[in-house]
Every structure is written in C-alpha cells, then in structure tokens.
Amino acid sequence: MSTLQGTTSLIDPETIDYYYDEETNGFDEPVKQPEPQKNPGQILSAGFIGVGVLSLIVYLFNDHATGSWMGILLSFGLLTIGGIAYHWFSYKNTIPGIKHDGIMFSGSLHRGAIAWALGILFTGFYVVLYWWPEYLDRAIRLVDPLAMAMAGQPANQWFLYGFLYTLAILIFGVRMFMKYRHNRYHQIRTASVMFFQLVLAFIIPQFLRALNEPEFYFTYFWPLKYDVLFPGTVDYLVTSPGALGTFMVFWTMAGSFIAVPVLTYFYGKRWYCSWV
Template identity: 50%
Template sequence: MSTSSSTYSAPLSSITAGGFIKLIGLLLIALGILGMMVAAFGGEAASPVSTGLTGIAAVTAGGLMYIWQVRRQKSVAEQNNGAWQNDMTTRGASAWVTGVVLTGFYILLYWFPTTLHGLVLAVEPLSQWLRNRPADHWFLYGTFYTLAILVMGVHALLKYRNSNYHIIRTISVMFFQLGFAFLLPALLLALNQPEFYFSYFWPLKYDYLFPGTVSYLIDNGAALGVFMVFWGAVLSFIATPILTYYFGKRWYCSWVCGCGGLAETAGDPYRHLSDKSKKAWQWEVAIIYPILGFIIITTLVLWINSWSEGRLLGNLSSGFSSTYGFFIGAMFSGVVGVGFYPIMGNRVWCRFGCPMAAYLGLLQKHFSRFRITTNGGQCISCGNCSTYCEMGIDVRHYAQQGEPIIRASCVGCGICAHVCPRGVLKLENGPRENRFAATPLIKRSDVGILN
C-alpha cells in the first residue's frame, strides 16, 4: 500500500516573481483600456477625466511593467525568437484586429473628431497644465503618439541593450519626440506664440514653407515667427544637404524624425514584414518621387499665386494644397502609414510616401559619404539582414557579392548589422572615393590547393 501523499498548490503558487509582474502589467493594461472606453462612450455616467486619464496612466504603467519583464528575461540572442510564429507579428488574426483598430482610430481622428470628445476631455487637465488652453483631438493624438514612442522606446532599449549605437539612437528619437514635438510646441502655445515643431520641416512638414503659414508665423510670432521661418528654410536647404553628406539620411530618419521614431519603437516588432520583392521596390520608386515632385510643384504654385495676388492661378493653388493634404498628409501618412504596421511593416509611409525620405534618399545615394560596407568572404547567407530590413532591401544579395549597400531608401537604422552573426556589415561615413568598390572575394581559382 502506497504511503505517498499528494499536496495541493494554490493556482498562483507556481507563478514566479517575474510572472507576477507580467500578470500585474496585463491587468493594468486591461483596466486602463476599460477606463478609456468608459471615458469615450460612457457619456455622463462617469467623469472622463477620472476614468480616461487614469486609464491612460494605467495602460502606460502596465505596458512598461510587462515590457520590462518580458524583454529583460530574454538574452540578447533570443530577442527575435518567435517573430515568425507569433500571431501578432505574422499577419495573424490579432494583427488584423490591431490594424483595423489603428486604421479606425486615424479615420475618426481626421474626419470624425467629435467621436473622440470623451477622450479629449480626459486629457483636458494635461492640456491646461502644459498649454494653458483647452484640449483638442490633435493634443489627444500628440499625447498618444508620444506615449507610444516612450513606452515602446523602453522595449527597443531592452531589446538592443548590447549595442551602444541602438541605445543612443533610441534615446535620441525619444528625446526629440518628447522635447521638440510635444513639450516645446505646448510651451509656445502657453506663451501665446505660434505652435511650431522644430524637428519637422519642409518637405515633410509641407506647409511650413507655404506662403499662408509663413505669413501667419511672421504676423503672430513677430521676431520669433521670423526665426521659425528662417529655421525651417535653413534646415531644409542648408543643414539637410550638409548633414546628409556626412551621415546619410540616418541623421534624420532614424535619429530625429517623429515618423521614424514611431517606426523604430512601436513599429519595431513588425519590421520583418516589409516586402523585399523587386515589384515592391518598383512601386516604391514609382510612388515616392512623384510625391516629392508634387509637393515641390504645390509649394511653387502657392508662391506664384501669392505673388500675383491670386490673379494668375485663382483657386488652383488652394486645390493643389488641399489635394495633397487629404491624400498624402492624412490618408497616406496617417491611415495607411501607421494603421498598416501589423500588415505591411513599420516603414510603409517612410518607404512609399514620405517626401522627406525621397529628398534625403537622393542626397544619400549621389552626394553622401555614408554606406554600409560588407565583408563578403564572411557571409554565410543566413538571411537575417534581409529579413529584418524594414525598408525592404535585400541586404544579403549585397553581402554575398561583397558590394557596399548604397541605396536611397536605406535609413541607416543598423539593424542589419546588429542581427548579423558574423559581423559582415558595417555602417561607415568614409570618403567618397571608391565608394562603390566591392570587397575582394576569394575565388576558388585563387586557392590552388591541388596545384
């Protein structure tokens, strides 16, 4: 007769300390989402401030707790494990649901902002404290956008914690979004100055050099407004070519830009979904450069019409501007650019639609010192570099041939070099001489073992 006895363990007794932290994080996220839903749809049943603002804080805290525990317990070699097995990162059902929710949010934001009134009220105290004026749907969007970069920036810092380059790069995009794209514009409004984003400029912030915007800044900002116009013009036409000559487009696309900042943080889990096919590259070239041309023509047409006091082109110039604003500024950069992260990867807007990326890309390819050099003799054709290139570049092809990667679309994020197990790739700002020269490869005929 057996004398062994069985013991009963409580359902939570097997949860480790790390598992408990993850559980608490998920619980906070769930409660936070519930609070924001009550703020959005609860009407007068509950205070939008107490439910919505508390919900936003709970989602933020819960997300940080969950990310910290999940990423910290993985070694640096395991950070990408399961990328092609996870339903969320392989265009599974949860990815499609996320994409629909993001797309729906942008549609409401741009064309039905009154539906977000409850959430706007939730951030009213924050708006009054920062800007000394009532909140609107754009302040709500800026708050969500900044929190997404900060929270997922922690995710990126933990994921790439063994690389100083990626740590500094991630801190940089977090700093510019929080400081230059959120707090500084709010401070300007609090001081009754025109709202201005110093980290955005033409042609990305296309209206900053439109005559109407220039007049508004000068008339309402006085000397500061003149500086804002001067800042935008200098950054667009002087600083951008100089910085791109030395550092390639990465100085902006991967270090400063808010669009790139969101892609490198919140969009990082989806970077492997970018299309690497030749057809995708052909579409990229066919779309992005005409968009750059369109904004150049639009800017010129607006100024011509302004100088002629509307006699030359009439309402045609405003038609150009509104057309660009609807199809490119709203539909492409917002609805498609972010809403399609879980389906098409994290750089849809940067790759196919951003006029700033097109402008920087032309400078990078033809006038820059930047390139990614390859040590072809060490390449084992594992394909990690191509898989995790968010811009859809077949990096492995270049590495196999020992050719440097000099592509207009490359944003210099450096993930290809980070995931290479052999150290084949290296980001360089070398001299332009022999910039396209390939690394000499050892051929079979050069060995001569049997001779």
Template identity: 70%
Template structure:
C-alpha cells in the same frame, strides 16, 4: 505497402513482425520540456494593463462623472503606461542580451494573422474617424482635457489627442527598445534621440508655445516635409508675430531645409532624419519594431517608393514656387 517488380516487399517480413514494448522495459513517455517558471512581475504588470484598459473602457463608454479631470486620465493612461513599461522590464530583465526574433515569422500578431488584421483595420478606422468624424472622439478628447489645459492653456481637440497617443506610444515602446536591445549602443542612443525629438520638440514645446501666445511651431519638422513652413502665408505670419521668435522660426526652418538637410544627407543618407529625428521614423523604430520584417524589400517596391518620393518633392517645389511668385506679383 509498395512492392518490388519481383513481388517482394521493400521491408522484409521479419522486420515488420518485430515488436518491442518500450514501456514494458521502463522507458516510459519521452521527457517533456520543463515548464518555464511563472514570472510574478509579468503577471502583476499584465493585471495593471488590464485595470488600465478597464478604466479606459469605463471612461469612454460610461457616464463619465469625472470627465475633464485628472482622475480618469491617470487611471486609464497612467495605468496603461506603468503596466506596459513594467511588462517590458520583467519580460527582458533576466534574459540574455541579444536580438530575439524567435517565432516572429509565425506569430498571429507579427505575421499577418487574425490579430494582425484586426489591429490593422482598427488603426485604419481610427485615422478615418480622426480626419472625417472627430465628433465621435469627444469622450476620448475629454480624457486628455486636463493635460491640454496644463500644457497649452486651451481646450483639447482631436489633434492634441492624436499627438498625445502618438507620443505615448513612442515613449512607452521606446523603453521596450531599451530592454530588448540593451546590448547594442547604437539602438540605445537612437531610441533616446527619437524619444527626445517626439516628446520635447514635437509635443511638449509646441503646446507650451501656444500657452505663451506664441506661434505653434514644430522644430523637428521643416520644408519640404512640413511643406507649408515656407509658404508665403506662413512666413508672413511668423515674421509679423510679436517678438523675434517668429523670425527665428523662419530662420531655423530655412537653415534646416537648405543647409542642414543636404549636408547631413550627403554624409549619412536619409537615416539621419528618418531614424533619428522624424516622428514617423520614431514610431516605426519603437512601436513598429516587431513588424519591421514585413517591410517590402524587393527592387520593384524600392523603385516605386523612389518614384513617389521624387514626384511628391517636385509637386511641393512647384507649389511653393508658384505661391511665392503669386505673392510677389500681388505685392508688387
């Protein structure tokens, strides 16, 4: 115990010697918070998710006697979808509408904890395998084979698998956004927008076009983001494809690139596309919502991002121009 220069204690001995037994006077232990009532809906939904994960594991690791059929597809992805949507419904339906970020800066998953690192490494590894070793995804590709045959009339590949998983994430967690931000009209409409563009224009329609022997075209992407859409080879392929649809695709891409994008960006900024149309923004606004607080917000990061954006844009413009000059020279 510290003392004063005169040698006396900071707390007088009488206070130190004071003793009071709270329990003896009937106070007892402090009251603890009442345990939250169990939510049967959450428990059932979690069980459905568990069954979906089990079916997925069996399909990927087992002998797969029903490979390429609807049964493993529905048992895995169907149960996962139903369970996750049900979990979001029961988790938010009885809560007071409003933004809920309690504990988000301390969560193991949402703030660079061990689970977050594991998820990050797993997702990065998935992309590495997707691009360089797709043969290791053969069993996963077989799971979506019936859907590919139904939509496109062609065998599934790693890109169909990726597009399906991507769209599935946007749709499922888009429903979660409905529940989480049901008090906010802006969020609801924006979520509907990104779900529509991803599900219809970036997934269903391109594969239906393949089934009809038409060019596979993504109407929600255009130059310079989809940089090859205005390359001479792509334009020539579309214009010379049977029917008028290919020419319309070129017209659509040109109008969106040189008229719609500049005008809408002038009035609304890049958010009209990044937050309302783009598939990347769609995934960020749905699945990525719990992690949006981790986005770098410093001036330095903004300057780096701006420099990279303009550098890539300049590269695409120069590449497109060089290809057109070369194509014109060869044609002459």
C-alpha cells in the same frame, strides 16, 4: 572567378543561374519553441494594463464623464505603467542579444488575424482623426486637464494624437532599451528618439501655445510638412509678435535646405527616421 561580358565576377555563372525556392523545397515554419512561463512581474503588469483598458472603456462610454486627473491616471496612467513594467519584466532576466526567432510567423507581424485587426484599427483611427474628430470628443475631453496644464487651452484632436504618440514612443522606448541593452548604438538612438518626441514634438509646442505663440514643431521640415513654407504660413509666422516667428521661418529654411540635404547625403534617411 569568371568573366561575364567583359567584367570580372566573383560568382560563377552556374551559381548566378541557380534558382532556389525555399517554400517549394519545404522550408516551412520552424519548430516553435515552448513559450516561457510568465513571471509575477509580467502578470502584475498585465493586470495594470487590464484595469487601464477597462477604465478607458468605462470613461468613453459614460455620457456624463468629464476630464479629470483621476481619469487620466486610471486610464492612460495605468496603461503606461503597465506597458513599461511588462517590457521591463519580460527582458530583465533574459540573456542580452538579438531575439528575432519566429517573428515572420507571428500573428501580429505576418498578416495574421491580429495584424489585420491592428491594421484596421490604426487606419480607422487616422481616418476619424482627420475627417470626423467629433467622434473622438470624449477621448479629447479626457485629456483636457493635461492640455490646460501645459497649454492653458482645452485639448483638441491634435493634442490627443500627440499625447498618444508620445506615450507610445516612451513605452516602446523602454522595450527597446531592454531588448537592445547589449548594444550602445541602439540605446543612444532610442534615447534620441524619445527626447525629440517628448521635448521638441510635444512639450515645446504646447508651451508655445501657453505663451500665445504659434504652435510650432521644430522637428518638422519641408517636404515632410509640405505647407510649412507656404506664403501664408511664412507671413503668419513673420507677422507674429516678437522675433520668435522670424526665427521659426529661419529654422525651417535652414533645416529644409541645408541640414536635411547634408545629413541625408552623409547618413541617408536614418538620421531622421531612426534618430528624430
């Protein structure tokens, strides 16, 4: 223990001044362990994913294709089943515990070719979604049957996005359940995220559309959704038929100015980012 400028430090000055660069000193990528052989379940699941991708490509490049339940099942359905099954079979026979070895050297997680390709793909998708949604028309029409069943209206780009986002949360939620099956905290947290996305951020807004009510997302608060308290938005909700619009305004104000500050003060941003 030493004193530095009138304060007591548990670390001596020599240690504080010590400079260590692991890259300069030769700590490169660790020896890569051999990849475990894929089990039959993983192979079968990958087959489902492959057929789903192929079905989606065929549909998107078919000038005469229209939305159908069969199209949804053969594309998104097989992708979902295959993705969930693949994660299940990947972890079910492994020893529970943290498995993060080598992730900083993964091509998909550390500026590798796969990471760059995925980054460009997702960024491009958002650009098209916001500014040129007409180029997504075939994908939007593919999910028309689901939109009609849930909301009684044809799908638009936001329904497609919500649908894809919800599928991603559910598929990778199963992965989280399997990967962290030894940790009750992560299991409950993952279930919470899946519930809020599926019910409050997807099913309920579409149900409101079916009732000709405002398409309201109960998980959005100001400033995350900056225009939710704009005068025009508030007037639109308050003047909507019935008392539901007024409740939506009350919910937004209570969440934005009471719940969010209080929860953030006690739990930090993780209450929303990790649980909602």
